[in-house]
Every structure is written in structure tokens, then in C-alpha cells.
Amino acid sequence: MAETNSQAIVSKLQARYGTYARGQLQSQRKQFWSFVDYLNGNSIYTFYGSALGDTSTPNLQRTNMPVQGSFGTSSFLIKSISTTLYVPSNANFGINYTNTVTTYATDATSGLWADLVNGFVQAGYLRFSVGAKDFITIPKPFLYAPPADGRSNRIINRYNNTAAPALSTGAPFAELHRAAENQYMVDPELYVDFQENFRVTLEYPSGAVTRIGTTSLPSSAGNLFVGLVLDGVEFRPVQ
Numbered sequence: 001m002a003e004t005n006s007q008a009i010v011s012k013l014q015a016r017y018g019t020y021a022r023g024q025l026q027s028q029r030k031q032f033w034s035f036v037d038y039l040n041g042n043s044i045y046t047f048y049g050s051a052l053g054d055t056s057t058p059n060l061q062r063t064n065m066p067v068q069g070s071f072g073t074s075s076f077l078i079k080s081i082s083t084t085l086y087v088p089s090n091a092n093f094g095i096n097y098t099n100t101v102t103t104y105a106t107d108a109t110s111g112l113w114a115d116l117v118n119g120f121v122q123a124g125y126l127r128f129s130v131g132a133k134d135f136i137t138i139p140k141p142f143l144y145a146p147p148a149d150g151r152s153n154r155i156i157n158r159y160n161n162t163a164a165p166a167l168s169t170g171a172p173f174a175e176l177h178r179a180a181e182n183q184y185m186v187d188p189e190l191y192v193d194f195q196e197n198f199r200v201t202l203e204y205p206s207g208a209v210t211r212i213g214t215t216s217l218p219s220s221a222g223n224l225f226v227g228l229v230l231d232g233v234e235f236r237p238v239q
Contacts, residue, residue, distance in 0.1 A: 030234035035227035120209040145184035
């Protein structure tokens with residue numbers, strides 16, 4: 001009987017205290033991001049559908065989500081949303097890097113520039129839903145919710161190591177938004193409770209938007225990733 005009483009006491013203390021201070025929360029500024037491979041033929045791309053450590057998200061470059069489609073034991077107050085692009089290799093930007101030839105690929109038809117100006121960036125909409133209800137909808141999200149992280153842009157002419165620069169003009173350049181410091185602010189702010197499932201999709205209702213730049217930046221897997229960043233305040237239990 002004494003052992004049974006001890007187990008009951010320990011169980012009661014564990015339920016009351018455990019590893020968390022019950023009823024107490026701490027807050028911190030936080031970003032949650034998710035990158036998915038942009039492939040031709042898809043009319044819907046789903047963000048936050050995988051967690052860190054999954055086979056499709058092997059590292060922090062792809063996502064920092066603790067679980068799929070949820071903030072886990074934390075709650076999150078979404079203040080702003082931004083979209084972004086990620087190219088694994090710099091050589092895939094439509095630039096021909098060699099030691100003897102210093103020319104740019106025909107960006108009007110083969111480089112990423114074409115997609116920024118005339119391609120998938122100019123279409124689609126972003127949908128953020130919880131349950132069966134849509135809470136945030138952004139048309140042309142790459143334009144109205146651009147990276148907007150305040151970074152400065154720098155263009156550098158690359159040339160071979162033994163000769164003077166062969167280019168007479170600068171690198172082809174296209175920007176998603178003129179005001180790089182602006183963000184898409186969620187107003188009113190959206191609060192997502194802990195363990196509450198949500199879904200974020202990039203949709204092209206008129207059909208898949210085929211990549212234009214497919215020569216120097218092929219449309220095969222792993223060449224271009226589109227991403228979404230949720231910026232806000234995380235609330236988590238105090239340990």
C-alpha cells in the first residue's frame with residue numbers, strides 16, 4: 001500500500017508541475033518559414049506541409065517547423081507574411097560562368113529574369129486557412145507580399161581571372177518590389193493556437209504556370225524553391 005501511495009503522489013506532482021510551469025507562458029519574436037520545389041505542372045503548392053527532419057526538408061534552409069501544419073506546443077501571432085525565392089546554385093541564375101567566356105544567357109527566354117517579369121511571379125494567389133475557413137488571401141503574393149526584408153541589392157560583373165571584364169553592360173536585373181523595406185502586414189493580426197492545424201497554399205486557379213527560364217535554370221527538381229515566411233510572436237510554455 002505504501003508503494004501505491006508513493007506512485008499516486010509522484011503522479012500527482014508530475015501532472016501539476018512536470019517539465020513545464022503550468023499556466024505560465026513566455027513570448028519571443030519568431031519567424032517560421034517553408035520552401036517547396038517549384039515544378040512545372042503544379043497548380044497548387046502547399047507550404048508548411050512538412051517538418052524539420054522529414055525527407056523532403058532535410059535542413060533548416062527548407063523549414064524550421066516543429067511539426068507538419070502546426071506550431072506544436074507553441075501558439076503564434078502572425079504579424080506579417082512575405083514570399084521569397086531560393087536558388088540552390090548561383091550558376092543557375094542564367095549566367096554562364098566560365099574562365100574564358102563572360103556572357104549572360106538569353107534571359108528573355110532562359111533565365112530567372114523572365115519568370116520574375118513575365119512568369120509565375122505575376123500570377124496566382126496565396127491562401128491561409130484554418131479548418132474550413134480562409135483567414136488570409138493575397139493575390140499575386142510575390143508582388144504584394146515580397147521578400148521585403150530590407151536587404152540592399154548589389155550587382156557585380158563577374159569576369160575571368162586573367163583578362164579584363166568583357167561585359168560592357170551590367171547583369172540583367174529584375175526586382176519583385178521597389179520598396180524593399182515594406183512587408184505585407186496582417187491586419188488584424190492572426191492568432192493560431194497551439195496544436196491547431198492550418199494550411200497555406202500558393203494556387204494558380206487558371207492552371208499551372210510553366211517556367212519560362214528552362215535553359216540555364218532548368219525546370220527539373222531542385223533548381224528553384226519558392227518560400228513563405230511568417231513573422232510574428234511565439235507564445236510557449238515556461239519550462
